[in-house]
Amino acid sequence: MKSLKALNHPLSRVEQEIAVLDQPVEGKTFEGFLQEQALFPLKPTTIDILQINMGKMCNQVCKHCHVDAGPDRKEIMTRETMQHCLEVIRKHTIKTIDLTGGAPEMNPDFRWFIEEIRAITQTAAIIVRCNLTIIVANPKYYDLPEFFKKHRIEVVSSLPYFSAVKTDAQRGEGVFGKSIRALEMLNAVGYGVADSGLTLNLVYNPSGAFLPGSQQELEQQFKKKLADGYGIVFNALFTITNLPISRYLAYLMSSGNYENYMEKLVSAYNPVAAMNVMCRSTISVGWDGFLYDCDFNQMLELKVTAPDSQHIKDWNSEQLHQREIIVKQHCFGCTAGSGSSCGGATT
Amino acid sequence: MKTYYNPEDLKKFGKIGEFQKSMADKFFAYYGEVFQEGALTAREKSLIALAVAHAVQCPYCIDAYTVDSMEKGCDEEQMMEAVHVAAAIRGGASLVHSTQMMNKVKEISM
Numbered sequence: 142m143k144s145l146k147a148l149n150h151p152l153s154r155v156e157q158e159i160a161v162l163d164q165p166v167e168g169k170t171f172e173g174f175l176q177e178q179a180l181f182p183l184k185p186t187t188i189d190i191l192q193i194n195m196g197k198m199c200n201q202v203c204k205h206c207h208v209d210a211g212p213d214r215k216e217i218m219t220r221e222t223m224q225h226c227l228e229v230i231r232k233h234t235i236k237t238i239d240l241t242g243g244a245p246e247m248n249p250d251f252r253w254f255i256e257e258i259r260a261i262t263q264t265a266a267i268i269v270r271c272n273l274t275i276i277v278a279n280p281k282y283y284d285l286p287e288f289f290k291k292h293r294i295e296v297v298s299s300l301p302y303f304s305a306v307k308t309d310a311q312r313g314e315g316v317f318g319k320s321i322r323a324l325e326m327l328n329a330v331g332y333g334v335a336d337s338g339l340t341l342n343l344v345y346n347p348s349g350a351f352l353p354g355s356q357q358e359l360e361q362q363f364k365k366k367l368a369d370g371y372g373i374v375f376n377a378l379f380t381i382t383n384l385p386i387s388r389y390l391a392y393l394m395s396s397g398n399y400e401n402y403m404e405k406l407v408s409a410y411n412p413v414a415a416m417n418v419m420c421r422s423t424i425s426v427g428w429d430g431f432l433y434d435c436d437f438n439q440m441l442e443l444k445v446t447a448p449d450s451q452h453i454k455d456w457n458s459e460q461l462h463q464r465e466i467i468v469k470q471h472c473f474g475c476t477a478g479s480g481s482s483c484g485g486a487t488t
Numbered sequence: 489m490k491t492y493y494n495p496e497d498l499k500k501f502g503k504i505g506e507f508q509k510s511m512a513d514k515f516f517a518y519y520g521e522v523f524q525e526g527a528l529t530a531r532e533k534s535l536i537a538l539a540v541a542h543a544v545q546c547p548y549c550i551d552a553y554t555v556d557s558m559e560k561g562c563d564e565e566q567m568m569e570a571v572h573v574a575a576a577i578r579g580g581a582s583l584v585h586s587t588q589m590m591n592k593v594k595e596i597s598m
Contacts, residue, residue, distance in 0.1 A: 304563060347559070354560040358531055362561050404499075 142202040142313070144211040145388060152391045153209060155442045161390065162441075162470045166403040171472045178412050182465035183421070188458065189236040190423040192436060192483065193218070193226055195245040195254075197428065200278050203299075203312045205346065207386040207440050210243040217243070220250045222430040223257070225453040231261050233458060239423075239483065241270040241436065246282060259292050268295045270483075273323040274316055286330045295340040296332055297379070297483075298324075301348050303366035311348040324373045333375040341374075344485075346381045350398035352405060352478055353380035356486040379485025382406075384437050384474035406473035414480025417487040420466050426453050434466045436483070437474075443467045498548045531560040538567060539574040 145153035152158055175181035196217030199210035230238060238258055245251055246269070258267055269289065276285050289296055298320070302308050305317035312320075324341075328334060333341035345359055353359065360378035367373040383389045385403065393399040424445070425433040430453040433439035444451045446467060447460035480487030505512030523533055534556045541549030557567050 302563070307563065345561075349558065351555050351558050355530065358525075358529060359561045362531075 142204075142211070144197075144202065144209045144213050145391060146209055147211070147213045150391060152387065152394070155440075158386065158390060158441060159469070161394075161399075162385065164470070166400075166407045166470060166473070169407055171468050171470055171476075174410055174476075175415065175468065178415060180415060181468075183418070183468055184465065185462055186421045188233075188422065188424055188461060190239055190419070191226070191229065191235045191237070191426065192239040192241060192423055193426045194428055194436060194439060195240055195242050195248045195251065197243045198247045199243040199272065200247065200275055201244070201272055201313050201316065203388070204392055205311055205348075205383050205389040207384055207389060207437060208243060209387045209440070214243065216428050217248045218250075218428045218430075220253070222426075222428075222453065223250055223254045225430060225456075226254075226426060227257050227261060229453060229456045230258060230265070233456075235262075235265055237266045237268060239268040239270070241483075244272050244275045245269060246271065246275050246285060252288060255288075255292050255294070266295055267292065268297055271296050271298050271323075272312075273298045273300070273320040276323040276326055277319050283326075286327045286332065289327075289332070290330050290339055293339075295342070296327060297342045297344060299344040299346065300324075300363075301344075301346055303363055303370065307348045321371050321373065324367075324371070324375070328372075328374055333373075335374075340376050342377045342379055343375050344379045344381055346383055350393060350396065350402045352382055352409065353481070356380040356479060377485070379483075380479070380481070381483070381485060382474045382477055382481035384471045386437055386440055386471055403470065403473070406477045409477035410473065411476055411478060411480055411488060413488045414476040414478075417480055417482075418472070418475045419482035419484070419487070420475075424461060430454060432456075432461070434464075437471055438467055441469070441471070443469075493547050495548075495551065498551060501548070531557075531562065534560050535562060535566065535570045539570040542571045543574040543578055 172181055175183055194208070197208055197210045197214035198212070198217050199214065200212060202211040229235070242248075248254075255267060258265070271285070276282050299312070300308065300320055301311050308317035308320065309315065327341055330339070331337035332339045343363060345353060345363065347353055356378060359380055363378050364375070367375070385393055385399070390399070393402050420434040420438070423435060425436050425439050427433060427439050432445045432447075432451055432453060433443065434445060445461065445464050447457060447464040449455060450457035450460040475481050502516070523530060523537075528536075534553055537549065538553040538557050541553050554567065
């Protein structure tokens with residue numbers, strides 16, 4: 142399977158995606174919902190999280206990927222851009238550094254970057270969004286669990302279901318089996334094990350055109366099934382709603398589910414979730430150093446509205462704090478039901 | 489094509505109060521409470537609803553509780569087993585009446 146970009150798919154062009162996402166759903170817009178709550182324009186509350194997308198290169202080609210990542214994507218962050226990120230981490234109080242991709246581990250400077258971050262701060266949380274299969278993809282990655290442990294990385298990994306059929310349908314043939322092997326390796330060094338201090342969180346996102354159910358209940362199911370079936374333990378399950386961007390948008394449209402899915406997101410709008418959206422406390426850094434309100438806006442190439450602080454090398458906290466967050470119809474994905482963020486439900 | 493069942497009508501279910509508000513309000517309040525987490529989990533209730541939907545052969549309910557069951561983390565095998573429970577009870581309900589037939593046969597036979 143290739144990326145939409147490699148296939149020259151119309152939705153690989155952001156102007157096409159935005160043209161779709163600019164259409165109101167039954168006459169309703171996300172902006173309109175925020176206005177009713179006096180939340181528009183949406184403003185940040187703080188900048189606690191720096192989410193850094195280290196590149197679009199990935200060993201998997203998941204059907205729902207909003208990054209359109211894959212082996213054929215060569216866009217990765219340079220060491221120079223990482224140096225700019227380190228400057229920001231050095232000078233500002235960032236509580237969480239959240240490394241994502243693609244598969245961030247495939248960036249040749251990944252380990253160097255983490256070592257440099259830890260040299261600056263021992264207290265900030267460092268999250269790596271690890272797709273699991275990378276750990277068993279090549280012998281050079283086999284020691285990743287030990288590396289993560291040494292630097293007290295929080296590992297967050299997608300596992301859309303506790304069976305091979307559903308997981309492989311979304312993430313590719315054989316992914317479930319490899320993910321279980323990787324989880325065993327993470328467990329073996331202490332990740333997810335009670336009182337180890339090593340956090341392993343899993344991410345559930347629906348394998349289709351439906352919303353995630355109760356995070357608490359799904360977590361209970363996952364814990365029981367993975368423990369009983371495979372002896373796997375983990376800390377928490379994050380439920381994440383699929384946002385209608387890139388490959389997931391292409392799936393929704395080609396399967397005829399787009400309108401129903403959007404109506405479902407709109408009808409499930411939760412005002413409390415709207416107050417807690419993660420873009421209010423996050424800055425997302427693209428592989429090329431540009432700044433965005435979130436990873437989704439990054440993929441839509443909607444740069445932050447801070448005019449003199451659109452790139453990591455030009456970081457200006459004051460402007461970033463005062464910016465207006467860009468919202469479009471995809472934002473309904475973060476406010477549906479119990480809310481959705483990179484840390485799971487928000488209410 | 490005109491049909492008796494239109495999937496779009498499911499979205500209008502909440503508007504049945506247009507013709508009789510107080511009863512609809514009471515029904516939906518009751519309905520909402522029934523599906524709350526209780527002695528049974530919301531997931532278990534969804535599977536029961538899916539099975540009943542098949543027993544009463546309501547296409548709206550089948551659509552709604554297929555989605556709901558999937559949202560609550562049920563897989564295809566679990567959902568099909570729920571439908572088999574409905575089928576077993578429906579089939580069993582016919583078959584158990586055969587005892588009446590057997591009784592009658594024996595009553596009128598030499």
